[in-house]
Amino acid sequence: MIGQIKGVLEEKNAPQLLVDVNGVGYEIEAPMTTIFQLGSVGTNVVLYTHLTVREDAHLLYGFISKRDRTLFKTLIKVNGVGPKMALGILSSLDADQFVSCIHAEDTTALVKLPGIGKKTAERLVIEMKDRLKDWAGAETALPLEAASGNTPVPDQNAELEAESALIALGYKPQDATKMVNAVKGQAQSSEELIRLALKSMVQR
Numbered sequence: 576m577i578g579q580i581k582g583v584l585e586e587k588n589a590p591q592l593l594v595d596v597n598g599v600g601y602e603i604e605a606p607m608t609t610i611f612q613l614g615s616v617g618t619n620v621v622l623y624t625h626l627t628v629r630e631d632a633h634l635l636y637g638f639i640s641k642r643d644r645t646l647f648k649t650l651i652k653v654n655g656v657g658p659k660m661a662l663g664i665l666s667s668l669d670a671d672q673f674v675s676c677i678h679a680e681d682t683t684a685l686v687k688l689p690g691i692g693k694k695t696a697e698r699l700v701i702e703m704k705d706r707l708k709d710w711a712g713a714e715t716a717l718p719l720e721a722a723s724g725n726t727p728v729p730d731q732n733a734e735l736e737a738e739s740a741l742i743a744l745g746y747k748p749q750d751a752t753k754m755v756n757a758v759k760g761q762a763q764s765s766e767e768l769i770r771l772a773l774k775s776m777v778q779r
Contacts, residue, residue: 576626577624577626578624579621579622579623579624580596580603580620580621580622580635580637581596581620581621581622582594582595582601582619582620583595583617583618583620584613584616584618585600585616585617586616587610587613587615587616587766588736588740589610589736589740589743589765589766589769590606590607590610590662590666590743590744591603591604591743592604592605592610592613592622592637594637601635602635603622603624603635603636604634604635604636604658604662605636605637605638605662606638606643606647606662606663606664606666607666607667607744607770607773608639608643608665608668609622609639609643610766611766611770612639613639622637622638623637623638623639623640623641623643624636624637624638624644625638625644627651627658634658636658636662638665642670643669646665646670646673646674647661647662649703649706649707650665650699653698653699653703654698655695655698656695656699659690659744659745660689660690660691662744662745663688663744664689664691666744666773667687667688667773667776667777671710674707677699677700677703677704677707678704678707680700680704682696682697682700685699687776687777688777689741689744689745689746690745732765733764733768734759734765734768736765737751737755737765737768737769737772738751738752739751740769741755741769741772751772754772754773754775754776755772757772757775758771758772758775
């Protein structure tokens with residue numbers, strides 16, 4: 576089992592990363608809450624990882640903290656929640672924010688996350704409340720704060736990259752387009768567009 580990756584960030588194409596470890600490149604999928612905290616390409620990174628083995632692929636998921644990885648592992652134990660959905664959840668809300676929703680039984684907030692309907696939201700609350708009863712430090716404020724000040728309008732490539740990332744996280748193509756269009760005048764980079772789009776979705 577691969578539990579940690581330490582190396583140089585070679586590529587950052589949300590939600591996918593490529594990390595070079597002594598000449599070996601590891602393809603890693605990460606939630607946006609992790610990607611937002613990483614440095615630029617060429618910097619050293621440390622990611623706590625979880626390996627999922629399928630018949631057709633070995634998929635490596637990376638997280639900025641052990642707490643995020645622990646929550647990811649707990650999420651994928653819930654019936655009907657796979658790694659892709661768990662990644663979408665932790666891209667929209669960080670670990671403490673999600674735990675706050677569970678403790679508050681806030682299914683209204685949960686159904687705004689990609690791929691989660693009413694029944695799945697109710698199942699998450701029921702199955703995870705006991706598992707997360709000892710989780711410390713849960714907050715109520717939403718993450719993904721936008722940068723202040725005026726920012727240039729992004730080019731079309733940044734918009735397309737942002738839409739592609741949102742689709743990869745589980746949002747429907749038409750929803751991804753609407754989310755990016757709603758915030759494209761507020762940011763220039765694809766990463767910031769994703770941040771703002773996710774924030775806008777969870778705060779509706």
